[in-house]
Amino acid sequence: MLLLSVLAAAIAPGVALLAYFYWKDRYDAEPLHVVMKLFLAGVLIVLPVMIIQRGLMLWMGDDSPVAFSFVISAGVEEFVKWFVLFHIIYNHTEFDEPYDGIVYATAISLGFATVENVLYAFTEQATFGMLLSRALLPVSGHALFGVYMGYSLGRAKFSTGRAVKLHLAISLLTPWFVHGLYDFLMQTVPSDWLWVVVPFMVVLWLRGIRSVNRANARSPFRWIKREEEIKF
Template identity: 60%
Template sequence: MLLFSVIASAVAPGLALLTFFYLKDKYDAEPIHMVVRIFLLGLLVVIPVIIIQRGLTLGLGTHPFVQSFFISSGVEELLKWLVLYFIIYNHVEFDEPYDGIVYAVTISLGFATVENFMYAWYSQASIGTMFIRALLPVSGHALFGVIMGYYFGLARFRKVNNTKRYLVYSLLIPWLFHGIYDLILTTVTDYWVWLIVPLMVLLWYGGMDKVIRANNRSPLRFQKREEEVNT
C-alpha cells in the first residue's frame, strides 16, 4: 500500500503535465512510441546526472551558487539538451516547431518523475509535500523543457541566418531559470515563497506564450486550413 501511494504521488504529476502539453499540439500529434522512448531516456539520464553531480560536488564544493548554477541546473539541463540534440533534432518526426516542446517537456518530465519518486521514497513525504512538489519542481522541470523545446523548434525551422544561436538559447535560457530557481530554494529560508511564486507565474506565462507561438509557426497550419476549405 505504501509503495503504491509513493508511486502514485510521484508519477501522477509528471504524467498529467505531459498529457497537458502533448494535447496542446494542434496540428500533428507525435507518435506515442516516440514520446514513450524519450520519456524513458529521461528516466535513464538520472544515472549519469547523479554520477557527474557527485563528482563535481567533490571537486567544486557546496557553495550555493556553484551548486545551483553548475552542479544542479548545469548538469541536468546539459544532459537533457544533449539527448534531444543527438536523438531528436534531425529525426524525421521532428517536423514542426511545437514538436521541440513536446520532446523537451517529455525528457524533462521523465527526469522529474524519477527525482520525485526518489524524494518521496527516501523522505517518506506526506501527500501535502508531494502536492507542493507537483506545483514547484515537477512543473518547473516541465517549463524549463518548454523553453528548451521552443528554441529547438526555432533553430530547426526558422529560415533566417545564424539559427545556431537558437540552439545556444535552448540550453542557456532554461539553465539560467533553473539556476535561479535552485538558488532561491537553497539560500532563502524564511520568505522563499515570495520569490518562487512570481518566478513560477513568469515561467507559466512565458511557457504558454511559447506554446501558442510554436503552434502558430507550424507549416502544417496552412495545410490544415486548405483541407478545411476544400471540404
C-alpha cells in the first residue's frame, strides 16, 4: 500500500501539470493519443539520456558545476528532448496552431520528469515532503523548459524565411540555458538556496504563462471561434 502511495505521489505532479497546459489550449485541443505519444517518448528517452550523461561524466568528470549544469545535465537532456520532439511532431498534421508546440513539448518534458521523479522516490527513499518539493521545483521546472521550447517551436512552425531557423535555434537554446542556470543555482547557492531558487521559479512561471497567452493569441482558430460566437 505504501509502495502504491509513493508511486502515485511521484507520478501525480507530472500528470497534473500536463493536464493544466493541455487545458490552457483555448481554441483547438490536441488529440489525447498524440499527446500521450509524446509523454511516452519522454519516458523512453530517460535511459539513453542516462547512458550519455554517464559517459560524459566518466570523460569530463563532474567536479565543475558549470560543465555539469550546462553540458552533462541541461545540454544532454534538452537536446535529446528537442531532437525527438522535432522529428516526431514538427511536420505532423495535428501541429496546426502555435500553442500546439507548448502542449507537445510539455508532454515530452513531463514524461521525462515523471520517470526521474519515480526513480528519485525509490532510490532515495523519498518522503512525501521531499516529493512535494520536487513537484514545485524540478518537475515544474521541466514543464516550464517545455513551455519555452514549445513556444519557439510554434513560432518556427508558423514563420517564414530566416525566422524559421532563428526560432528553431531559440527553441533549443532557451530551455538549455534556463535549465542549465537552474541546475547551476541548485549546486552553487548555499544552504539558504530557497531565497534564490523560489524567486527564480516565480520568474520562470510568469514568463511561461506569458508565453502560453502569446501562443494562444496567435492561434488561427481564434478568429473562427469569435465568428461562431458572434453568429450564435
